[in-house]
Structure formats: structure tokens, C-alpha cells
Amino acid sequence: xxxxxxxxxxxxxxxxxxxxxxxxxxxxxxxxxxxxxxxxxxxxxxxxxxxxxxxxxxxxxxxxxxxxxxxxxxxxxxxxxxxxxxxxxxxxxxxxxxxxxxxxxxxxxxxxxxxxxx
Numbered sequence: 590x591x592x593x594x595x596x597x598x599x600x601x602x603x604x605x606x607x608x609x610x611x612x613x614x615x616x617x618x619x620x621x622x623x624x625x626x627x628x629x630x631x632x633x634x635x636x637x638x639x640x641x642x643x644x645x646x647x648x649x650x651x652x653x654x655x656x657x658x659x660x661x662x663x664x665x666x667x668x669x670x671x672x673x674x675x676x677x678x679x680x681x682x683x684x685x686x687x688x689x690x691x692x693x694x695x696x697x698x699x700x701x702x703x704x705x706x707x
Contacts, residue, residue: 592631592673592700593680599636599667601693613692620690624672629683635668671700 605613624630645652670687674680680697688695 590673590675591677591680591702592671593677593684594669594671594698594700595680595684595687595695596669596698597667597691597693597695599665602667602691603693613690616690617687620686621670624670624683629672629674629679631671631673633668633670636666 621630621633624633641656643654643656645654647653670683672680672683674683677699680699684695684697
């Protein structure tokens with residue numbers, strides 16, 4: 590079955606009070622439990638805003654690490670889920686459920702079939 594990345598951009602998330610975030614977290618936890626029970630959830634997570642951000646470039650043949658994101662951008666990954674579903678319709682269903690639970694937009698992309706599964 591194809592795997593899809595369902596992700597959101599941190600700038601898409603409106604400001605929330607602590608109480609609003611706790612309420613959303615409870616709804617999202619219930620949805621994640623439902624996705625696990627349905628056997629579609631591969632992995633889900635959010636990025637740690639307090640952790641260092643760095644990039645690596647090995648185009649010279651040797652890895653060179655630098656602080657900060659690779660490209661200048663106002664967009665930053667906020668969180669994501671990887672689902673293993675039958676088709677695009679199922680990916681849309683779960684992405685819609687996630688968007689409703691979170692209350693902000695989601696982007697959906699299908700992974701390429703790994704070379705060992707072709």
C-alpha cells in the first residue's frame with residue numbers, strides 16, 4: 590500500500606491559549622489511537638522548537654555542518670504523520686480528520702515506492 594506524508598507548516602497554526610491547545614491535544618490523541626487501531630499509522634511526531642537546527646552539505650565529498658536551516662524560508666515543518674493506506678481516497682480521509690482535529694491546514698504527499706519494494 591502507498592504511504593503518505595500528512596504534514597503542517599508551523600506558520601499555519603493560529604495562536605492558541607494553553608487551554609485551547611490542551612483541548613486540541615486530547616482530540617488529536619484520540620484520533621492517533623483510532624489511526625493505530627485501524628492499522629494505518631506508521632509514525633507521527635512534531636518538531637522540537639527548542640532543539641538546535643542544522644544542515645549538512647556533502648557536495649564536496651565531506652559532510653559540512655552549519656547551524657540553521659538549509660534555505661532561508663519563513664516556512665517550518667511543525668508536525669507530521671505518515672500513513673500506510675490503500676489509496677489517495679483513504680489518505681484524503683485521514684488528512685481531513687487530522688485537519689479537523691488540529692484546526693489548521695494539512696499538506697498531503699505520497700512517498701515514492703522504495704527501491705526495495707519495486
